[in-house]
Amino acid sequence: MSDLATRARTLLDLHTAPEVLVLANVWDVVSARTVAAVPGVGALATASHSIAATFGYEDGENIPLELHLDMVRRIVEAVDVPVTMDFEAGYGDAGATARRAIEVGVVGGNLEDQMKPLDEAVAAVEAVLAAGRDAGIDFVLNARTDAVVRAGDKPRTQVLDEVVERGRAFLAAGAPVVFVPGLVARDEIKAVAEAFGPQRLTVISVPGVSLSTAELGDLGVARVSTGPFTQRVALTALQDAAAAVVGGGTLPASTRALN
Template sequence: MTDVATRARTLLDLHTAPEILVLANVWDVVSAQVVAATPGVRALATASHSIASTFGYADGENIPLDLHLDMVRRIVAAVDLPVTMDFEAGYGDAGETARRAIEVGAVGGNLEDQLRPLDEAVANVEAVMRAGRDAGVEFVLNARTDAFVRAAEGATSEEKVAEAVRRGRAYLEAGAPVVFVPGAVQRDDIAALVEGIGVRRVTVISVPGVSLPARELQELGVARVSTGPFTQRVALTALQDAAAEVVAGGVLPSGTRPLN
């Protein structure tokens, strides 16, 4: 467990460093190896949506947990960097799922609150952090609040920020080192979240064509930006475009590199 504990400490330190942690999410061994070999990459994050899609399952805990964990295990074994796993809403037992994630080598994880009652959501955060302590690991929980993506229809930005801050502070008090707020892409919203939750305490997702550049997020005090399922979509877009070009009578892109 010493190596896992060391990787966990490294991942935690990356969240508090002055430079923002940028994570291009991966979904299988070859995507993990390609991203890990990219200059500047310091850690990896898996994308639950992308892993589920790889096996033909819809997002939302439809992929069996054993299959999901086996892919994470393979990814961890294939790279020398810290790996954080997206284990969605915890598969019915957040603490047990975190324990199993640590067993396969993950040193951090995303946990959705799905806007459950706050006391229930806090209890899930506490269970995950307890699993880390029991394993002797400073588990880096990226406690996700769905205050933006599950907000009531017509909710204002101010209302969404206020709810995210309320929940985020509670998760920090329960031991989570950072709070993930997907759906927050506007500069003013992100600045308000950082003000309310704390500098280097907020993490966000980069959405193609919408999100701020990582350098600007760093200036706002964001701890981490990840890419979720969008990196897989980038790869699949390139695949479909190449296939269309060949089928139409053309050739594969000349800049294709032998990355596998």
């Protein structure tokens, strides 16, 4: 367990360091090993959407937890860096799911609030953190609020107020960082980062939309992840290569032997 505690502390230190933590999400052993081999990568994050897609399931806790955890275990065992797992909304019992994730070697996790009543969402955050304490580690919870992605037609000021209210509640409950998917505008990111405090905000990098990771770091963002988009990058390259070959061409000359 001491090794697990060390990995958890390493992951937490990466979140609180002055430099922004960039996590290119992975979904299987070969993607994990490929990303872990990149210079400067100190931790890995799994993408629930991508793992589900690997086995033919739709996102949203449709993949059985046993199958999901088995893939995460394989990833953890294949690399030497800390791994944080996206366990969505906790599969009905956030504390129990966190305990099972810790058992396979995970030292951090994402937990969606799905805009449930705030007291319920805070209780789920507390349950995950308690699971970490029971295991003797500083579990790095990336507490996610869906206030932006589920905003609908609410006025933007109301949406941002909800982001700040819910994020501060999760931080007060002990979560080290708060994840706000859908937050991409510079002024909004700056405002939320200031409301949360230094090194407390996590965002996702969206192709063709998001600011650069360097710019996000300058705005006070603690962590930038890629969610399902790294798998989509890989699949885009695969489909383009297949189209080139089927169309009479060749595979890209830049292809490297990464496995």
